[in-house]
Amino acid sequence: MSNMEKKTDVILIGAGVMSATLGALLKELVPEWEIKVFEKLASAGEESSNEWNNAGTGHSALCELNYTSEKPDGSIDISKAISINEQFQVSRQFWSYLVSSNLIRNPQDFIMPIPHMSLVQGEKDVAFLKKRFEALSNHPLFQGMEYSEDSEQLKEWIPLIMEGRTSNEPLAATKIDSGTDINFGALTRMLFEHLKNKDVEVNYKHSVKDIKRTPDGSWKVKVLDNNNGRTEFHTAKFVFIGGGGGSLHLLQKTGIPESKHIGGFPVSGLFMVCKNQEVVAQHHAKVYGKAKVGAPPMSVPHLDTRYIDNQKALLFGPFAGFSPKFLKTGSNFDLISSVKPNNVFTMLAAGVKEMALTRYLIQQVVLSNEKRMEELREFIPNAKSEDWEIVVAGQRVQVIKDTANGKGTLQFGTEVVSAADGSVAALLGASPGASTAVHVMLEVLQKCFPQQMKEWEPKIKEMIPSFGMSLSKNPALFEEIQDTTSETLGLSLKALVHS
Template sequence: MKKTDCILIGGGIMSITLAKLLQEIDSSINVTIYEKLSSCALESTQSINNAGTGHAGFCELNYTNFDNHNEVNIDKARKINGEFEVSLQFWSFLARKYKSFKPKSFITQVPHISFVKGDKNISFLKKRYEALTKTLPFKEMQFSRRRETIKQWAPLVAEDFKDNIAMTRVDLGSDIDFESLSVQMLKILSTSKNFSLHTHHEVKAMSQKNDKTWDIKIYNSKNKATILINANFIFIGAGGSSIQLLQKSNIKNQIGYACFPINGEWLICKKSSITKKHFSKVYGLAGPKAPPMSAPHLDLRIINGKRQLMFGPFASFTFKFLKTGSYLDLLKSIRIHNILPMLHVFICNLNLLIYLIKESASSYKDKMNALKEFYPLANEKDWKLASAGKRVQIIKPYKKIGGKLEFGTEVVWSDDSSLAALLGASPGASTSVYSMLNVIEKSFKGSINSKVWKNKIEKMVPSYNQDLSKQPSLFNKTRRSTYKTLGFKI
């Protein structure tokens, strides 16, 4: 039986980021990624399967809601902004250290805009703006109701708009091709003698031994062979199928967890006469019964160096956990211990379920009408429908027999922290570095406390374990350095 230090299951942005962090911290650690597809970053990380937004709380209105005192709560936006800054700092570090790591190939400065209509929503946006701009990370946000300004910010949106509208804008927003980012990190990882990647490999079983190590049975679909690997640590970062792999582990802490799968589609335009007029990401409010992750947005995307516009995502219910998955995925994930949480969530969120099922039957014309709420002069012949991948939301045990639907991400650990599984979706890839540093902190706590490890992490991420928003000097110094390296104008 072959032995290794760390096995990472799934070849997406999370596993690749974790592998790169570990190799930077201690190159003697043996890290192996197993991916069941023909190459990495083909599911949620693939460019077309995500919004490509560097989620920083600048434009995502679902990160700021009214509290019980009718005040806008900005805690989530601030938290996600800080976590995204960690990613930017790490990518900046890689760009300075490796000549082959080219930020321009995966990150582009694209303003982030929030867009609302009607007096009630404009009042909310103004309160949000006033609350956010009192904090350091959001101090440069702009607000406007002026038609001339809005036309400069988002020409397509303002082209034929007759409603009462308002926008906020942050120039330091970003568009990110996470697929390209993953490929670049993999190229650097491939030069390490203690890193290996195996595609066409699917984990079939895993069990923990008395010595706390793990035995993993892996099937090679290319040569039809089964291998056995022993590892000290397992990370499950397999997107929608993470729940199924977590269940294979049989750890106590996975009891009660289940998933609520949501399908997505985009409307995409590649016509240059249109794409050249739109140079921002414009986020609106989700519908009254829509899930937060389906908040409509009209985005400039840069994929493989080419501009395109994407509108959506259009959410609907699905039984599949992955684009390459099976319609039996949801059924196969049902266990005795998660039946009640699943029933509780589906009953309590019946309106959401009905909404998603109805959306499954919506026509191309319906989707074009939704686009025209953003871009009134949109022409059907210029836009094509494409899959936006799957987003498997978390159902977690709640109050003994009940369940709770979560739209964020969460890591589930074994009691001894030798296994960690990432569940959920947004903000996902944008906060991958922060999330994976948390995994390292908990699963390698014996080593992370050493001065050597801490110094290496602080070199990669200067704001490690610090709140930049409360330290103006460090914030300004770090932001200038990071954004300059990544090619932003500040």
Template sequence: MDDVILVGGGIMSATLGTLMQRLEPNWSIRVLERLPRLAAEASDGWNNAGTGHAGLCETNYTTERSDGSIDVDRAVAIARQFAITRRFWSTLPRSEFVRPVPHMTLVRGAADVEFLRARHRALSAHPLFEAMEYTEDVAMLHHWAPLVAEGRAGPWAATRDVTGTDVDFGAATRQLFDAMSLAGASVETGREVRGLTQDSDGSWRLDVHGGRPVERARFVFVGAGGWALKLLRRAGIPEARGYGLLPISGQFMRCDRPEVVDRHDAKVYGTPPIGAPPMSVPHLDTRIVDGQRSVLFGPYAGANPKFLKHGSLMDLPSSITRDNVGSLLSMARTNTPLIGLLLSELTATRGKKIAALREFLPCADSADWSVTSAGQRAQIVKNGALQFGTEVVASQDGTIASVLGASPGASTAVPIMVELMNRCFPERQWDSRLRELLTG
């Protein structure tokens, strides 16, 4: 019997496994990934935007209060969480998967310009955001992002923070697993967990397709992305009841032409369409994946019943149960603009995608850009509401746990896993050792 089994080969499992291995080096840890390759779903470098989320450029992390002031609490919290994750990554032998790329916000129209001006004023007063600059000067925009500035008419405004990063989460995940494997963990691909049963002693029996048919562990983490809820339900824990998921697919436009790529060094975020989820905020990104430099624009969010990119068309239908159907229907009634947006994106032509790109890049040549599919996201639906971000779900006895939801999950993986460990292992008193581990 293993001490720990991690189901899924993504960034969350890799982070939790590494933390546990460093805290309890004598524990036996086994990783079970159903695909032939680790980090092949949302953690894959091409399946996400690669933004090191720190609240620098995402307008949805700052909201306007009734008195016109800007609430920056969530942006500050995310910046602090990402700083913890970066410190953790810095302890790896190699951390080239994190590269400096300025983060920018670009808005158009008088109302949004006023909002961005107020947002900059509020954020730049905080030590974590003191490097943030603001401009309405086209010459400065040409200096910051020449491709974005060409052919642009006002009114517009932009901010830039040079402390921003591009992160290859796939490379980060694989490095973490490589280090775990060298330290004695068993990392196995091609092994799909299809069922979980708790024995009388509190341990778990896992039914596995591929290789040995049964594995046992004292603690199980279900890091299976959109399939996590399905496995938690099969485990029969009451804490999984009531949750529903809304799957959201995505595509990007990608450019690899050096003449374009070499002239853009930024992640430029705009504002989302009305009713759109935060993950569909349009952005024009410098990306460096497996050492290759590209520029991506998107995402074009759409409806797709799969909970994983390599999932099943039956994922959504089979997830609807007696305890969550009311919540899902209520969410659909109160989010009709979002549902309509997701459905409309399914029929969006290449011409429509290029038109959206040209709102960011007025002089874009359509011949330079191709469409690439991104990963699937499964947003939490709870109590009739669509929830963004991530949420830890754990059994009362602390023997099985998971993380549901999406962005900014990977960027804040370490604080999320620390929360999970504190909930599942309160008796371990790891606080002082974690502080030492995460502060160097």
């Protein structure tokens, strides 16, 4: 058995959409760098990136109400919505570059146009949605958004949701046709095919067991080849940890100061999937409601048209659950083994602060199928139990850290943690995640390769024309980018076909 160290320039841990994106960016910027990928499962995109393990929404704040909050004076804060939308535009530009350069093909296999809608019930929420619409529809990034409280108009937009509705409570919806459904599993697999064509060495069934700093500042990665049981050692100047929920454990193994005082709280998810194609055919939109009190933001209920394996599907959820695993394929000891002397008080503080979340998760875990059907019927009054089945979605690990808001603050979002010298970086957190992968990986490049960024900037601007600029402050540029990416990704033509 040989334990000889094998040297390379870059090691990517995890074959999900984040590693795929970072690898694709680096291969355009520095094609001569040698890159190795290690993935413990048998193929790419099998955990969080898999099409059945996430909502498949191109998150751009067109319909997600948790990205717009009401200020104490009653006005609507749209700053986060603008930020999320701009980040998604970065992804669109990079995917469009890959397609137009023939580096990936058939964009319809991973991205499709679909209207994005918000739907609320009751006077208070209707008033909120109207104010939200007024704040967003005047903004260049959200042009084309429509608002209606008219039941006849809503029947046209969402016939399945309106059929059999007897409540007299006021109902309102917004609709914008520029939304997308994204199969992140298919996109991840395409990107890894592209990377293999660029001589990236992708090692499946290889589990990373340890990461240690070497005297020269490189990183030695201990890898178990699950195919033959052998241990290998690989060294690299730069390591990216993109292992989904498994990233926290590996980050802790690096021992970098930035890994201290960070914990993780796992939340699992379930979706209901419609088996009846007649029902599926009656709905064509992603419709997001409002989260229940105490629910985490990623538990906003939504009824989604999806395209999976080029077939139209209908999903409702997510229903939150609790599992101590950090990955679907993880261990029941993941949570307890992530507790260290440096983060134990951070974790305990979060437990005290997040009692409402704990109560919500307990309620969700004990939900019967009939109770889930009751929640579905709030969206589809005539839903029949026999038409729907449960699918277990992915595990998400929410970051817990000490912030200006106090010790043990639960972070809902995506977070990059990197060493001061930029030699190692890890991605933690959940939604909006994959939708903003390109923006997040550019952040990794800026944090970890600041000295190369000036040299790389012309190429980055070729791939992402808006790099370094605010699209919300450059409406003409946004319009141009929206038009060109829609054309390249096949969204404008398909949108006409489906309308």
